[in-house]
Amino acid sequence: MPCLQPPKHSDQIKVAFPVDHALLLTFNRPKSLNAMTPQMTEDLKALLDWFEEEPELWVVIVTGEGRVFCAGADLKAWNTDQQKGRSNEQEDVAANVHGFASLSRRSSTKPIIAAVRGGAYGGGMEILLNCDLVIAADDASFALPEVKRGVMAIQGGIPRLAYSAGHQLASEMLLLGKTIDAMDARNRFGFVNTVVPASQVIPTAIATAQQIIANSPDAVQATKLGLLLAQKHNVSEAMMTHTWSAHSKQVYKGANIKEGLKAFAEKRAPKWTNPKL
Known part of the structure; x- marks a missing residue:
């Protein structure tokens, strides 16, 4: 670091x-x-x-x-x-x-x-x-x-x-x-x-x-956002707000999802990179 x-x-x-x-x-x-x-x-x-x-x-x-x-x-x-x-x-x-x-x-x-x-x-x-x-x-x-x-x-x-x-x-x-x-x-x-x-x-x-x-920082931060939204909205509102958030977009469009799935397929530990929101 x-x-x-x-x-x-x-x-x-x-x-x-x-x-x-x-x-x-x-x-x-x-x-x-x-x-x-x-x-x-x-x-x-x-x-x-x-x-x-x-x-x-x-x-x-x-x-x-x-x-x-x-x-x-x-x-x-x-x-x-x-x-x-x-x-x-x-x-x-x-x-x-x-x-x-x-x-x-x-x-x-x-x-x-x-x-x-x-x-x-x-x-x-x-x-x-x-x-x-x-x-x-x-x-x-x-x-x-x-x-x-x-x-x-x-x-x-x-x-x-x-x-x-x-x-x-x-x-x-x-x-x-x-x-x-x-x-x-x-x-x-x-x-x-x-x-x-x-x-x-x-x-x-x-x-x-x-x-x-050890986990994907993109996924961790997006998941934490989901926890915060759960305190403010009902289930449906929290889910939809979370789905369309910038953090969720970063998870599904970023580099770490590719690395995590590739590492699983190759049976090795993933090498995460810093999130880029």
Whole structure:
């Protein structure tokens, strides 16, 4: 893979390329439990916008440095704004099209993997609910405790949790502000894919990314589009919109479909090329 040059960013986000075609973004405020700052959000927006446009990158992994994935918003700063009458939450939420940390409502056709060690709370939980795959440590915990602080999970977490868990289980977390463990998150609530020891979270996330990368990037991105459309339309509308999309055209008219079928006929591994939408 050629040398990639990510956009400028602060040391609050660490950037790495663990394997070809994969980007690893690490929230880097461990002493503050990776609570999100405006600078982190600005960095993440720049990096993720770049990721979306960079054809060499096919998958992104997001994780947190230290003992917590992300504790959500910086409530001390929020309190200061609220007490001084400087808060404009409704306007801010509506204006931020990609949601909390530029992630919780981002509609990317490239797969996003969350690698969770420690815990994910509030906005941190809303981030991972918008990820395609979630790898969690066996000692991880999850909560949407906003109601305990007089606020709410407004950045996309409510409908996504209801979609994955169903109304009653979602209510258990949202109305009680209840904290759950990794096994509950996987077995009852359904938003965690894999539970592993903490030391294996990042290696497992990278191995999962490699499984995605082994597939045609054209087909993966078009399939991800189909998943996004399924959240917005009924079956017939989603199917027709997907069929006539630019991503579907790329799958059926691009080079990778020819390579995939030829490799199957020749009994060898395919050699994929970057998508060209």
